[in-house]
Amino acid sequence: MVLDILVAVAVVSSIGTVLAGLLCICEHFLANYGPCRININEERDITVVGGGNLLSTLISEKIFIPSACGGRGTCGLCKLKVLEGAGPLLPTEEPYLSDEETQSDVRLSCQVKVRGDLKIEIPPELFAVREYICRCASIIDLTHDIKQFRFELVEPGQIDFVPGQYIQLLAPVYKKGGEEVYRAYSISSDPSDTNSIELIIRLVPGGICTTYCFECLKVGDQVKFNGPYGDFRLSDNDTPIVFVAGGSGMAPIKCMLHHMKNTGNKRKATYHFGANVVKELFLIDLMSSFESELEDFTFVPVVASPAADESWDGQTGLVTEAVQRNLKNASECEAYLCGSAGLIDAAIKVLMELGTKEEAIFYDKFE
Amino acid sequence: MKESPQSRNLEQILRSSKMAAGGFMGSDSRSVAEIIDADAFEVSKSGYTTGQLSVRMQEITDAAKRGLGTRVEVDAQHQAIVEEARGSIACPWPHLRRFVKRVTTVKHLDSGQIICWTDLNIHLIAEHGFFEGRGSAFRVEPGKLAKVIF
Numbered sequence: 001m002v003l004d005i006l007v008a009v010a011v012v013s014s015i016g017t018v019l020a021g022l023l024c025i026c027e028h029f030l031a032n033y034g035p036c037r038i039n040i041n042e043e044r045d046i047t048v049v050g051g052g053n054l055l056s057t058l059i060s061e062k063i064f065i066p067s068a069c070g071g072r073g074t075c076g077l078c079k080l081k082v083l084e085g086a087g088p089l090l091p092t093e094e095p096y097l098s099d100e101e102t103q104s105d106v107r108l109s110c111q112v113k114v115r116g117d118l119k120i121e122i123p124p125e126l127f128a129v130r131e132y133i134c135r136c137a138s139i140i141d142l143t144h145d146i147k148q149f150r151f152e153l154v155e156p157g158q159i160d161f162v163p164g165q166y167i168q169l170l171a172p173v174y175k176k177g178g179e180e181v182y183r184a185y186s187i188s189s190d191p192s193d194t195n196s197i198e199l200i201i202r203l204v205p206g207g208i209c210t211t212y213c214f215e216c217l218k219v220g221d222q223v224k225f226n227g228p229y230g231d232f233r234l235s236d237n238d239t240p241i242v243f244v245a246g247g248s249g250m251a252p253i254k255c256m257l258h259h260m261k262n263t264g265n266k267r268k269a270t271y272h273f274g275a276n277v278v279k280e281l282f283l284i285d286l287m288s289s290f291e292s293e294l295e296d297f298t299f300v301p302v303v304a305s306p307a308a309d310e311s312w313d314g315q316t317g318l319v320t321e322a323v324q325r326n327l328k329n330a331s332e333c334e335a336y337l338c339g340s341a342g343l344i345d346a347a348i349k350v351l352m353e354l355g356t357k358e359e360a361i362f363y364d365k366f367e
Numbered sequence: 368m369k370e371s372p373q374s375r376n377l378e379q380i381l382r383s384s385k386m387a388a389g390g391f392m393g394s395d396s397r398s399v400a401e402i403i404d405a406d407a408f409e410v411s412k413s414g415y416t417t418g419q420l421s422v423r424m425q426e427i428t429d430a431a432k433r434g435l436g437t438r439v440e441v442d443a444q445h446q447a448i449v450e451e452a453r454g455s456i457a458c459p460w461p462h463l464r465r466f467v468k469r470v471t472t473v474k475h476l477d478s479g480q481i482i483c484w485t486d487l488n489i490h491l492i493a494e495h496g497f498f499e500g501r502g503s504a505f506r507v508e509p510g511k512l513a514k515v516i517f
Contacts, residue, residue, distance in 0.1 A: 091463075183454065184453060185453075204468060206485075206505055207388060208388045210452075211389075246435070247436065276438065304434070304438070320435065340452075340469075341467060342435050346435055
């Protein structure tokens, strides 16, 4: 009796396996979508082999759409407009699209299969995005869980980016059962150094890419990234600036400060940087040098609660409380914020209460 | 009991490192169902329910969020801090729920015991009764959790 049941289960399983195999073979040989034409921005056509998803098809054509999940449909970043040929909206896309986006033909490119000709719209700035091969040149501990990585570019050997932009670093498979993932990190380096980039990365416990960076990546290793992406950038005017950041949110602000120094920018700027304890402050010497080198720059480190054995005569409390105490000309300022969603939301609230206009608040939120 | 294709698929996802480094099962060789059953027993021994535990966890996380990454006195017995990272993580169960990458660390001031969890942990415990496998980065021991947070 038991043997009969086992045989029956084995037979049914085998039939299922054979049918699944047949489906795969049919998909490969019979569902041949042939060459498909993708019209981009009504400006150019590319001809691709159908059958893949739109995101990977575009990547194979060296057109990089931001994506943090490697095309699994879990990050919602790879949005673009598909005006024709996409087929119906999939349930896997719905949670990531607003009603307005749905009505505007915005789709998740990783979920759209190329089965025929498509007409799509891509933001023009994404055409400047490239894939870079680089070599890890240095790794510096900034705090117990934040490191600074410098990558020298190998191919292509140069990068142009706007201070405030980010790249997507590829973490290769480094553990059994893992897979390649891309994760976004702001560029922290001096933009005048076009042969390398620096990233400031905080370890995320259980994080795939940060665990790779902290535990596996060694000086000399070759890695890939693509970019640059993002529209977090300094505006071109003389308005006083208030920077607010915490932790690895230092990265884009540092890059902007390098840029201000390089361009002789004379804007008045104040940078409030928050840390939990004194030993979590970092790049203090660099910030001091910016204070000497920039026309009118003040760095305000804020420590929430200095440890009993730490000597600290600077500002204490939350970084937003320090902004509230110190900022006297909020209505005239532009604010540039980088950090956790909680920090950004709290900073926006404080700044708006102080009189900063909503349209003068720019941020790079960790979400 | 024979394993369904759905539960086999779920277990594969939980054991893989596709969503979280090291996966959600750690080095635990037990099945998902066995882990959930064993932890449900531990929860019942603590005198609480998974609902009560997850509600209290969420209360502590909400209080700690106000510290913007600094330590917060939640009440006379508890100090907590949240750390947020860029991005979000999806629930490995087949429904479309996503969570900010936020870790809450809580210290019970009398006992000195510390425990931490993610926003996803709160959901996994509330909705799926899953505390993760032994050896996973964010395994939450039910007995310890009950002792620390109440």
